[in-house]
Amino acid sequence: MHEDLPQLSHEEILRYSRHLILPDVGVAGQRKLKAARVLLVGAGGLGSPAALYLAAAGVGTLGLVDFDVVDRTNLQRQVLHGTSKVGTPKLASARERILDLNPNVRVETFETRLTSANALDILRDFDIVADGSDNFPTRYLVNDACVLLGKPNVYGSIFRFEGQASVFFAKQGPCYRCLYAEPPPPDLVPSCAEGGVLGVLPGIIGSIQAMETIKLILGVGEPLIGRLLLFDALKLQFRELKLAKDPDCPVCGAHPTVTSLIDYEAFCGVLAAPASDGVEIAAADLGELRKGNPRLIVLDVREPHEWAIAHIDGARLIPLSELPERLGELDGHAEIVTHCHHGVRSMKALEILQAAGFANVRSLKGGIDAWSVQVDPSVPRY
C-alpha cells in the first residue's frame, strides 16, 4: 500500500515523531502530507500561521502567491515576517522562514497578483488551495477557479474581532458563491487596512485553515464542508452555520452561467472608484495650496480615534458617517480638500459634498499617509 507515496528520511521520522504515534496520522499519513501540494493565496495575516503550521507539519510542497513587500504595519499579525524583512518581498521572507522551520518543504513562489489570466495555471498543479487573500475580487476568483478545477478551497477571512472559516468544495458541498452570489457594494465592508484587525485573530483563523487542510490531506475527521464557522473573539465564541448548496449557484449550480474566469474587479465594482480625474490633489500640491489660500478647509473625514493617532494641523474633523447631517457647518463657497487615511473614504466624502452642491472640492490622494511621507514627517504614519 501507498507505494507511490514518498518515503520518510530518518530525520523526518524523528521530526514528525508526535505525528507518527498518532493513530490517525502514522507513517502512512505523514507520507500523504509529504506528497501533498498546497497553495496559499496570500502570505499575510492568514497565510502566515497557515504556512508555518503546514510547513511544520511536513506538507511536502507549499505554493505561495503574493506580490507585496513586507510593511511595518504587517508585523502586528503577519508572523511569517520579521522586522529585519521590512521593505523586502514577502515571498523571499516567507521562503527563508519556512525553510528554516523545515528544510524538507519545497517552497514554490508565485510573485504576482492572482488574476483571471494566471489563476488556472497556478492552481492547477496543487491539490488544495487555502485562501488567505484580503479582497473580494480575489475571493471570487479563487472560488471560481477552484470550482472549475474541482479543488477544495480552504477559506478563512477576518474583520476586526470576527472571523469566518469553511471548506468550499463544490463536489461535496456549497461554494463561496452559494453564500454570497453578489459581491457587496465596495464601501459596505471596509478592508482590514481601513477597519483594523486584532493581530491574534488571523492567528486563530489561519490555524483553522491549516488544520482543515491537513484533515483533507489525511482524510480524517469531519471537514468544514457545508458549514461556516463564525468566530467572535470578544465573546470568545464559536458558532456554526449549516450551509446549503444553491441549486441556482452561477458557478457550481445545475446550470452554471460562469464557466470560465471573468473580470473580478469589474464584478466587484472596485474599478468604479478610480474615476477620479482632476478631483484628487497630491499631498505636495495641497501643501502649496494652503500657503496661498488660508481659508481653504482641510476636511478630515476619519473617525475620532484615528484623529487621536495623527492629524493634519488646522484640519477639521467630520467623520464620513456624520457628514450628510453636518453639511451646514461648512461654507458652500469655500475651497475644500477632503482627506482620510489612504484616500478612499475622502472620495466618498467628495461625492457627498458634490451632490450637495459644493463646487470646489478635491480629495487628498493617498490621504494623511501621503501627507506624512511627502509633506510633514512629524505626522506619524499608522
Place this chain on the structure above:
Amino acid sequence: MATGTVQVRFFARYAELAGCETTAVSVAVPATVADVVRQVREAIPGAALLPERPLAAVNMRHVRLDAPVNDGDEVAFLPPVAGG
C-alpha cells in the same frame, strides 16, 4: 392576519451598521426571510445599508430568501468578510 415576533441577529459589520447585535422584529405571518429583510431595512436606520439579498440563516441554518419564517425563529444576517 396574525403577527409573529422573530429575533434578528446581525453579525460583524451588519451589527455595526444596525447598532445592535440582536433585536426583535414583528412580522405578519406567514412570512419569508425576504419579508424580514424588508422590515429590518425599513425599521432600523443603520440597517438600510443591508443588501436586499444578504446571506441569511434561520435558526443558524443557511436559507434562501423565500424560506418561511415562523414566530419565535431567529433570523441571522451575515456580511461577507474579505480581510486576510
